[in-house]
Amino acid sequence: MNHPEQSLIDATRRQFFANAGFSIGSIGLASMLARGSANAATTDANPRATNPLAPLKGHHTPKAKQAVFLFMAGGPSHLELFDEKPKLKELDGQVIPKSYVEGKRFAFIKQDAKLLGSRRKFFRCGQSGAAISECLPALQKIADDICIIRSMKTEVFNHGPAKLYMNTGFERFMGRPSMGSWITYGIGSEADDLPGFVVLHSGPRGPRGGTPLWASGFLPTTYQGVPLLPGADPILNLSTPPGISAEQQTDFVSTIKDLNALRLQQVGDPEIATRIASYEMAYRMQSSAPELMDLSGETKETLAMYGIQDVSKPSFARNCLLARRLIERGCRFVQLYHTDWDHHGNPGTELGKSLDKICGEVDQPSAALVQDLKARGLLDETMVVWGGEFGRTPQGEPRDLIGRDHHIDAFSMWVAGGGFKVGQTIGQTDELGYYTVEDQVHVHDLQATVLHQLGLDHLKLTFRFQGRDYRLTDVGGNVVAKLI
DSSP: OOOHHHHIIIIIHHHHHHHSSSOGGGGOHHHHHSHHHHHHTTSSSOTTSSOTTOOOOOSSOOSOSEEEEEEETTOOOHHHHTOOOHHHHHTTTSBOOHHHHTTOOOSSOOTTOBBOOOOOOEEEETTTTEEEETTOHHHHHTGGGEEEEEEEEOSOOSHHHHHHHHHHSOOSSSOOOOHHHHHHHHHOOOOSSSOSEEEEEESSSOOTTOGGGGOOTTSOGGGSOEEOOSSSOOSTTOSOOTTOOHHHHHHHHHHHHHHHHHHHHHHOOHHHHHHHHHHHHHHHHHHHHHHHHOOTTSOHHHHHHHTOSOTTSOOHHHHHHHHHHHHHTTOSEEEEEEOOOOOOSSTTSSTTHHHHHHHHHHHHHHHHHHHHHHHTTOGGGEEEEEEOSOEEEEEEOOSSSSOEEEEOSOEEEEEEETTOOOSEEEOEEOTTSOSEEESOEEHHHHHHHHHHHTTOOTTTOOEEETTEEEOTTTTOOOOOGGGO
């Protein structure tokens, strides 16, 4: 994608700043606080001359403006949640046919592992008749507002690389940009005082894979995801140090900006422009971030809908409400991670009480987010995506309790809002839930479709690095017509 800033980086950035006739620092921090002032100065040739996150038009008319990705880290079992398999239950305890597993590799089981039928009850929900298990009662109530994809396919069966593959389109830790980074690079953000790409965590730990999951890779670091922490100080070192007045803080930021602008003029390094933008964003966020995290203005009804009992306590429910608040403030891409979906069958990771617990943590808030966005008139312009990095095997895992191994050949996700065709289930798996047999949706296909809904052509959204063009979908991907 030929952005104005890319051409400046390649050819005329130094000349631009040398000949512009004014210092970037002289624009003044106060003018940057007003969106109109900042944009008015840059709407002609290069809207990103002073704001790398300035909104840009995509390749075509978008169906959505923003996206929320509810990432269930660990690999939720499609066979317990969305893909009812009576035949699998009938064959429970039998060795899986060799035709299914010949030449296959698994993470923790052997090829002769026995089949495991699900113990969960499924219900036909809504006018669409979507099959949703007893584990997700809140989702059952909004069945007609979502589209279930039962034919997802990936290539990678270990957690860290598989999460990278879902987020960056590449399974190795090689510095590829994440989906949120590609999106904010492509069309920027409409948030004035908050990052365009925000990451929120819940669960006992962060996801395997860590910061590369939301990194900007070889794109300028302006486009990397910004994790927000719970509490009054959501970003480390954001608060003004004790004893520093507002005037001193303004003078400091302005001086640093002038020095960075001078260095940028001398060497033309785009990372210096990123540094300038980062200082300005940090200054603005000193007031906007604490206000975002303060839920005292939310009604009791809203808190109850999400299942929030204590607004000061970190939880997935709290993060879902924060996601809605971020969307209201114009953030382009919000990603929520919830961990511990890795149900192998050890105590605390089994498909019994452990699955009940984790579904109880995410079911009500996920459904509430869709309902809340819809009630506020935001769902049509906001995509919601729910799912993990892969599925679970139809075979059981021989451990202490009931569990399944990692599975790449079939898994389920759901989407809502943002121009998606909801009230339907697309794709099917075979009678054991092992392979997709209809309307397969590869990870790259999902990525291409998300970009498409935001007005971006995944084939054209590229960045030249080390002599060749890269894109999120690598060398694959097709927009899923049945989803839109």
